[in-house]
Each structure stands twice: as C-alpha cells, then as structure tokens.
Amino acid sequence: MALLEVSGLEVRYGGIHALRGVSFTVDEGHVVALIGGNGAGKTTTLRAISGLVRPSKGTVRFAGTDITTLAPHKIVARGLSHAPEGRGIFANLTVGENLEIGSYLRRDRAAVAKDRDHALSLFPRLKERLAQNAGTLSGGEQQMLAIARALVARPRLLLLDEPSLGLAPQMVQLIFKIVKTIAAEGTTILLVEQNAHMALAVAHTGHVLEVGTLVTSGPARELAADDAIRKAYLGVH
Amino acid sequence: MTKFVQVCLNGLTLGSLYALIALGYTLVYGVLRFINFAHSDVVTIGAWMAFVFAGILGWAGTDSPLIAMPVILMLSMAVCAALGFTIERLAYRPLRRAPRLNVLITAIGVSLLLQNAGQLKWIFGTQPQAMPKLLSEQALFTLAGVKVPVVDVVVVVLAFVLLVALQWLVFRTRLGQAMRAVSFDERTAALMGVNVDMVVSYTFMIGSALAAAGGMIYGLKYGSLLQSADSVWVLLGLKAFVAAVVGGIGNVRGAVAGAFLIAFIEMFGAAYRSPQMRDVYVFGILIAVLILKPGGLLGKATVEKV
Numbered sequence: 001m002a003l004l005e006v007s008g009l010e011v012r013y014g015g016i017h018a019l020r021g022v023s024f025t026v027d028e029g030h031v032v033a034l035i036g037g038n039g040a041g042k043t044t045t046l047r048a049i050s051g052l053v054r055p056s057k058g059t060v061r062f063a064g065t066d067i068t069t070l071a072p073h074k075i076v077a078r079g080l081s082h083a084p085e086g087r088g089i090f091a092n093l094t095v096g097e098n099l100e101i102g103s104y105l106r107r108d109r110a111a112v113a114k115d116r117d118h119a120l121s122l123f124p125r126l127k128e129r130l131a132q133n134a135g136t137l138s139g140g141e142q143q144m145l146a147i148a149r150a151l152v153a154r155p156r157l158l159l160l161d162e163p164s165l166g167l168a169p170q171m172v173q174l175i176f177k178i179v180k181t182i183a184a185e186g187t188t189i190l191l192v193e194q195n196a197h198m199a200l201a202v203a204h205t206g207h208v209l210e211v212g213t214l215v216t217s218g219p220a221r222e223l224a225a226d227d228a229i230r231k232a233y234l235g236v237h
Numbered sequence: 238m239t240k241f242v243q244v245c246l247n248g249l250t251l252g253s254l255y256a257l258i259a260l261g262y263t264l265v266y267g268v269l270r271f272i273n274f275a276h277s278d279v280v281t282i283g284a285w286m287a288f289v290f291a292g293i294l295g296w297a298g299t300d301s302p303l304i305a306m307p308v309i310l311m312l313s314m315a316v317c318a319a320l321g322f323t324i325e326r327l328a329y330r331p332l333r334r335a336p337r338l339n340v341l342i343t344a345i346g347v348s349l350l351l352q353n354a355g356q357l358k359w360i361f362g363t364q365p366q367a368m369p370k371l372l373s374e375q376a377l378f379t380l381a382g383v384k385v386p387v388v389d390v391v392v393v394v395l396a397f398v399l400l401v402a403l404q405w406l407v408f409r410t411r412l413g414q415a416m417r418a419v420s421f422d423e424r425t426a427a428l429m430g431v432n433v434d435m436v437v438s439y440t441f442m443i444g445s446a447l448a449a450a451g452g453m454i455y456g457l458k459y460g461s462l463l464q465s466a467d468s469v470w471v472l473l474g475l476k477a478f479v480a481a482v483v484g485g486i487g488n489v490r491g492a493v494a495g496a497f498l499i500a501f502i503e504m505f506g507a508a509y510r511s512p513q514m515r516d517v518y519v520f521g522i523l524i525a526v527l528i529l530k531p532g533g534l535l536g537k538a539t540v541e542k543v
C-alpha cells in the first residue's frame with residue numbers, strides 16, 4: 001500500500017482553478033518528483049497535502065487514513081513534514097530555535113537531540129551558526145536550515161518545495177546530494193522542482209504537472225529520456 | 238531635588254501601569270497584526286472586578302493585604318483572561334481570513350459592547366465607586382525627602398514581576414517560541430506542528446490578564462473607578478497604545494520601554510511645564526517617533542509582509 005495517495009484533487013483560489021483533478025501515489029521509501037513550469041500547481045499540490053489549503057474535491061490519504069480535512073498541525077503529528085517554497089525560515093528566531101521548533105510536537109528529548117545532531121552532521125555549516133539569527137543566513141544556508149528543521153520532526157514523508165530555487169550551481173549539487181542521503185536513510189520524499197534534470201536524477205518516479213493536471217507519469221529514468229519532456233523541461237532542443 | 242525624586246516616582250508607577258496595558262496591544266498585534274480596540278475595556282473590567290472581589294470577599298479595609306492583594310489580583314486576572322479568550326473566540330476568530338477593516342470595526346463594536354454592558358445595573362452600574370484601600374498610603378520609607386508609600390512600592394514590584402515573567406514566557410518557553418513563530422509566519426508555524434488557534438487564544442488570555450493587573454493597579458493607585466464608558470478609561474488605553482507604538486508595536490521589550498518613556502515625559506512635562514498639557518506631550522512624542530522612526534524605537538521599519 002502506498003504511503004501517500006492523492007486522488008482527484010481539485011483546488012480553487014476564488015475564480016482560479018489551480019488543480020483540476022490530480023491523482024498519484026507515493027510508495028514508502030521512494031523519492032517521487034513533481035515537475036512542471038511556473039504556475040502549474042506544484043506548490044498548491046503540496047499545500048493541499050499538508051493542509052494549508054482545503055481542496056474543493058478529492059482526497060489525500062496518508063498511511064492509510066484520510067487526512068484531507070485535518071488541520072496542518074495534526075497532519076505534522078502523523079509524520080508528514082513540509083519544507084515550504086521560499087524556505088519559511090523564522091528570521092526572528094535563532095538557527096538553534098528554528099531547529100527546536102522543527103521538533104515542536106516531539107516529547108522524546110533524547111531522540112530529538114540525536115536527530116538534531118544527525119541533521120547538523122549533514123549540514124556542518126549550520127552548527128557554527130546555531131546562536132545566530134536565522135535571518136542573517138545566506139540563501140543556501142537558509143535552505144539547509146529548512147531541510148534540517150523538517151528532518152528533526154523525524155517525518156515518514158518529507159515534502160520539499162523547490163529546494164534548489166535561487167541557489168548557485170554548487171549549492172544545488174550539495175542540496176541534491178543531501179536529498180539522496182536522506183532518501184537512502186529511509187525517508188520517503190515528494191520533491192517539487194523546476195530543475196527537472198536534477199529532480200529526475202534522484203527520483204524513482206516522476207510526474208509532470210501542467211496547468212493543474214498531471215500530463216505524464218512514469219519511472220524517472222524514462223521521463224528523463226523522453227523527448228517531449230526533454231524539450232519542455234530539460235532545456236534540450 | 239525632592240520634587241525631582243517625586244516626579245521620578247510618579248513616572249515609575251505610571252510607567253508600570255502603561256507597560257502592563259501596552260503589552261496586551263503589542264502581543265495581539267504581534268500574532269495577528271491587528272489593533273485590539275477592546276483592550277482598554279478589558280483594563281476597565283479588570284479594575285472593576287478587583288473592586289467587586291474586594292467587596293465580595295469582605296476585604297475592603299482589610300488588615301491583611303498580603304493575602305487580600307494576591308487573591309483579588311488572581312481572581313481579576315482569571316476573569317479577564319476568560320473574557321479575552323471569549324472575545325477572540327466569538328468576535329475575532331470567525332474573521333481571521335476577513336479583510337482587516339472588518340476586524341477593526343468588529344473590535345470597535347466589542348469595545349462599545351463592553352463599555353455599555355459594564356454600566357448595567359447588575360454589572361458595575363453607572364455610579365463611580367471608590368476602590369477599597371487594600372494598601373496603606375503610609376510611607377514605607379523616605380527617599381531624598383520623598384515619602385514612598387506602600388502602594389507605590391507594591392505597584393512597581395508587581396509590574397516588575399509580571400514583566401519579567403512575560404519576558405521569560407516569550408523568550409524561554411515552548412509557548413513563547415510558538416508565539417514568536419506565529420508572529421513571523423503563521424502558515425509555516427502551522428507546518429511545524431504549532432496549533433495556531435491555540436497560540437492566539439493564549440496570547441489573548443495573557444494580554445487580558447496583564448490588563449487586569451493594570452486595571453487593579455489603577456484602582457489601587459488612583460482610588461476612584463469611574464463608570465465603564467467614561468472617557469478616562471479610553472484615554473488610559475490610548476496612552477498605553479501610544480506606548481506600544483512608540484516602542485515598536487509587536488515588540489515586547491519595546492512596549493515596556495515605550496511605556497516608561499511616555500510616563501516619564503508625561504510626568505516631567507506636567508511637573509515642570511504645564512499640567513494641563515500632559516496629554517499633549519504624550520501624543521507629541523507619538524507624532525515625533527512616527528516621523529523620525531516609523532517602526533518605533535525598538536521596532537524595525539519593516540515593509541508590511543504579504
């Protein structure tokens with residue numbers, strides 16, 4: 001059984017029909033990439049899953065239970081973490097406090113400390129900056145913090161919204177390397193990206209979203225080799 | 238010298254009063270970005286509840302203020318916390334996603350409701366009342382020729398304790414961290430597992446409890462309670478609001494700094510220039526700060542978040 005099952009999802013923002021019946025599944029232990037151009041509805045899909053927007057139709061099932069109408073904090077409690085687009089760093093909190101609030105719902109202090117150390121070992125740069133105000137971090141460091149903060153919640157499913165957005169090529173490489181590591185450690189990942197090339201390279205399965213509809217789905221390797229997709233999303237002409 | 242010390246003492250007690258009230262404005266603004274116009278009415282009700290409880294408990298003119306004071310204070314704070322919770326739950330929460338103007342108008346409506354309900358015969362009535370003297374006006378000690386009465390010491394110590402407790406709560410506890418996170422970005426805070434509605438409820442309860450303490454301090458210090466729709470309450474709330482804005486609205490430390498600044502300037506202006514102009518000084522500072530540092534003394538001049 002799939003860890004996440006999205007079926008017939010529709011979202012409207014006033015008159016804008018942002019999602020028009022999106023269905024897909026994410027298997028436990030897999031990395032699934034959701035790619036598509038600007039305004040395709042990728043962020044909206046993640047928001048509908050994590051409860052930030054209420055879909056007008058369709059359902060989201062996580063680990064066998066319907067979470068479509070749950071409040072975001074209740075969804076987090078079930079083991080689903082969402083690192084939002086734009087990173088969502090609390091600039092008025094220190095780096096350390098940002099990490100702390102990532103584990104807001106956890107009571108097992110010893111295990112949290114272990115997960116925190118592990119997250120910091122993935123991003124040693126954050127370790128030197130724990131007492132610093134998170135607003136002073138560079139874009140790349142903020143993205144590291146966003147991922148580390150999602151990890152300390154110890155999610156079963158991690159939603160990542162464009163982790164490579166606005167980063168220098170080197171930083172993009174690093175972020176994708178970490179995504180691979182996290183996946184290898186057993187966390188299931190739903191990865192939204194405009195950088196289709198990188199995303200399909202780490203994913204098992206890929207879905208292509210266009211104006212609120214999934215137009216193509218398949219094994220990531222096949223999508224990466226598909227001519228139409230190469231033309232539209234991989235910048236190959 | 239004596240006059241100077243006396244004015245400082247007055248500034249200190251008045252600043253304590255403003256600070257407790259200003260915090261309610263600033264906390265609510267911090268998490269919801271809206272000015273709770275009904276806050277000054279919670280202060281009024283806090284003051285009147287202290288009067289009512291002093292009467293019920295038969296402690297008017299008590300000779301054991303050490304018991305009476307804290308008990309009355311706690312009861313009054315609890316009632317106001319419940320009131321703040323209810324106001325948010327019934328009046329503001331349904332409008333969480335509504336345009337700000339709607340919420341603002343609702344707040345004015347709540348304010349009018351409280352002011353007028355307070356005048357009902359079976360609530361506080363329309364007659365002014367004298368606050369029972371819980372604390373002696375005898376001098377506790379003399380400082381540079383100024384007799385410092387017990388009530389002044391209690392007022393300042395009480396405010397200080399509550400301010401420190403609030404600082405601790407906001408900067409050292411899990412709830413405080415959640416409040417700061419919600420204040421910065423409500424959606425992302427929810428993604429961390431923070432129950433935003435609950436944090437908002439707590440914020441209203443804390444702000445209202447502090448307002449009750451402010452109201453009680455007002456009663457103890459100034460002795461007479463005017464009916465709940467009297468403009469004296471509105472002016473008190475307005476000045477505390479000015480303090481919050483001067484310090485940087487949304488900023489907890491700013492509210493305290495603003496409160497003492499306003500109080501000292503008001504008291505010094507009244508003592509050394511003209512007592513009739515004291516309100517003018519307060520609003521003069523507001524205008525000056527808004528021109529020179531629009532975000533307030535400790536606030537950042539941030540562009541409104543979208």
Ligand SMILES: Nc1ncnc2c1ncn2[C@@H]1O[C@H](COP(=O)(O)OP(=O)(O)OP(=O)(O)O)[C@@H](O)[C@H]1O
Pocket residue numbers: 013014016018036037038039040041042043044045085194
């Ligand atoms: N809060 C909102 N109110 C109104 N319309 C919205 C809102 N959020 C998104 N939309 C619209 O919904 C559509 C999908 O937006 P979404 O943010 O999901 O796209 P996206 O695929 O994440 O794009 P990008 O790659 O640029 O981030 C767009 O047309 C967008 O304008």
Ligand SMILES: [Mg+2]
Pocket residue numbers: 042043044085161
């Ligand atoms: Mg997006």
